[in-house]
Amino acid sequence: MNSLRRCDAALLGAAWLLTCLTPCAASAGERLGDIIDVAAEFADPGAIHFVADSLERFDPKTGAGEVRWNRYVRQPSLSFNKLDAPLSRAPSTEFPGTEYDRDPALPFEVTFVSDRAVRLRFAARAAELGPGDSLMLDGAPPRSDAWNVEEDKDSVTYKGPHGALRISRKPFRLTLLDAEGRTLTETRALGEPASYSAPPALSFIRRERDLSRCFALATSLTHDEGIYGCGESFTRLNKRGQRVVEYVRDAMGAQSPRMYKPIPFYLSSGGYGVFVHTSTPTTFDFGRDFDATNVAYVGDETLDVFLFIGEPKEIVQEYTAITGRSPRPPLWSFGLWMSRITYKSEAEVRDVAQKLREHRIPCDVIHLDTGWFETDWRCDYQFAPSRFDDPAKMISDLHDDGFRVCLWQLPYFTAKNPLFAEAAEAGLFVRNSGGVLPAEDGVLDFSNPEAIEWYESKLKGLLDLGVGAIKVDFGEDAPLQGLYASGRTGWYERNLYPLRYNRLVSDLTQHENDERIIWARSAWAGSQRYPLHWGGDAENTYSAMAATLRAGMSLGLCGFTYWSHDAGGFVERAPRDLYARWLAMAALSSHTRCHGAPPREPWEYDEEFVDLFRKTIEMRYELLPYITTQGAEAASTGAPLVRPLFYEFPTDRTSWLVEDQYLLGKDLLVAPLLEESMSRDVYLPPGGWIDYQTGERYAGGGWRRLSAGEVPIVVLAREGAVVPRVAAAQSTAAIDWDKVELVRFGAAGSTANTVLPDGGGVSDGQ
Secondary structure: OHHHHHHHHOOOOOHHHHHHHOOOHHHOOOOOOOOOOHHHHHHOOOOEEEEEEEEEEEEOOOOEEEEEEEEEEEOOEEEOOEEEOOEEEOOOOOOOHHHOOOOOEEEEEEEEOOOOEEEEEEEOOOOOOOOOOOOOOOOOOOOOOOOEEEEOOOEEEEEEOOEEEEEEOOOOEEEEEEOOOOEEEEEOOOOOOOOOOOOOOOEEEEOOOOOOEEEEEEEEOOOOOOEEEEEOOOOOOOOOOOEEEEOEOOOOOOOOOOEOOEEEEEEEOOOEEEEEOOOOOEEEEEOOOOOOEEEEEEOOOEEEEEEEEOOHHHHHHHHHHHHOOOOOOOHHHHOEEEOOOOOOOHHHHHHHHHHHHHOOOOOOEEEEOOOOOOOOOOOOOOOOOOOOOOHHHHHHHHHHOOOEEEEEEOOEEOOOOHHHHHHHHOOOEOEOOOOOOOOOOEEEOOOOHHHHHHHHHHHHHHHHOOOOEEEEOOOOOOOOOOEOOOOOEHHHHOOOHHHHHHHHHHHHHHHHHOOOOOEEOOOOOOHHHOOOEEOOOOOOOHHHHHHHHHHHHHHHOOOOOOEEOEOOOOOOOOOHHHHHHHHHHHHOOOOEEEOOOOOOOHHHOOHHHHHHHHHHHHHHHHOHHHHHHHHHHHHHHOOOOEEOHHHHOOOOHHHHHOOOOEEEOOOEEEEEOOOOOOEEEEEEOOOEEEEOOOOOEEEOOEEEEEEOOOOOEEEEEEOOOEEEEOOOOOOHHHOOHHHEEEEEOOOOOOOOOOOOHHHOOEEEEO
């Protein structure tokens, strides 16, 4: 009941009474694993609310000025056995009154980053806004001179090539418009729209418990508007009507709203996008509490927001121009990754590698998970001498046979780990709220340069052995109440922890191996610069498979070009038919890994499954020229390889509704089998579509019942597409890249910028 109350309380009339009866937001996060929903802070009856009222002392040329914020409090109001708590104008109760502002005027700034991007910054304290840089940004955002300013007594309007920003003076309002003058969205003033439900307004609160501030950015929503993105969210693809908590947490699967990779960015079907530049806990309420209003509840004392105008491709390109794009990982990473939890000996690893080759199953990576240490899960960065006779020779021999090795590890240490005392003595762990080092479960403080240096020394030894990639596991549970070397608490550092973690291991691997590659579970805004990431510990069900796809598309819209998932799910032995269908979806993702509870190796099922497994992976290897070409093109603009249909068909209304199909690059439409049937309903966007496995042509613009081919998945090529293919080989190194064939599907067409690995040649094929 408490969680229900906390979710529903914010800014509703009954919230005042409920927060008096249940633990208020002040206690949130006091227990490990608590979810931080900033929206609940706004229901605290002790909070002082400051609502945007008017624009003051604004210089249109510099874009700098102040916003006046009027003071309100919640006052209980009884009416016919109903207790509400509307906002009421409040006097200042501070003493002495000369030292405190009742209705403060605080800094506000607007800058233009490009001809499609606007940056808005509000302060909740009487201080300069500061430089506004962070780890999330890929350098300082540029300034654009493409916007012209017009001013009258009521407003200031900036006009650019693709739209406009109008700032109304009183009541203070920001309106974003497209090039035709249509309102895309605008901030809400108090009482807008008129309603007995008291919808929220652009405001901030002063918390009672520590006098810190939180913002609420309230903006309009149209009746048919869809919202997409927000990170690797396993809920419905369209977030309209949802409350999405942007707070890094171990999702424990793919069947809950928790996220390994929350990203405070979204785009709207209405033609705009929003990036909230913060590392604090943030909650998006996309019309759940009030249908016509979207609220970003931000736990920061500065509200720093980027607005983008355009279609999805343009918005993602603008967002990633600010936060960075994914470099292409090494070619071998696009091959099959074979793993289980876990290979525990050199003999076992060599046996798996040998059987992969004996069964002629293409594979490039063998991953060792939690069992390569002397004690399972006790990460000491040392191969168990009792089970690995010569790790360096093992890795070298595997490399000679076309395999790279990936190793699991994590930056957490229990007291039984011999490295715990070493790291604790050096003060490398995050301290608790009292400034004391932990007695158990030490978490390396990646804001501490000494901790980074110590950690790098452990990983460097593994890379020196010839290890190709490090699995960057966990990273979601950095202490919220902890004190970090950066001088900040987990309120600012917890969400940043995955970004620091991703960057550290990626940079080290780049330095030692000259390759930009990790295999990471957690992420935050900016982590797309450090590929690649996978979808975590999904359940072995069709529901989890569908949720994983939704999560991958949502993450991709946040600039993550490369993304993978565990074929068959993770938790238990994968049911045979589910494994086959999920493997096909994995083979048509940017990267393909088999991992989870054993068995994962196809020969542990039956010979028929081995044949099907081989055919599925061979189809992937045949398509590697297409996948790598599309990946390079996508990475240059920040686009995802796995993308929702509306990314390529933004004017097709039905494409916005489809969440169980996707496009792999521009030209391949993929419809996974999400139940035991070998056929399914498939939506075909406008144009012609040709079945990749059978060659049959279908007209687009509607739904069809289609059957899967020999590989259990529906794949169609866009008519006119030219898809580069090559004969499959046992590894990417064994592929003859000089014999890539360009296969035309249907009407004449072309695929631009076909860049093949190692400068391979091409030949035409029909």
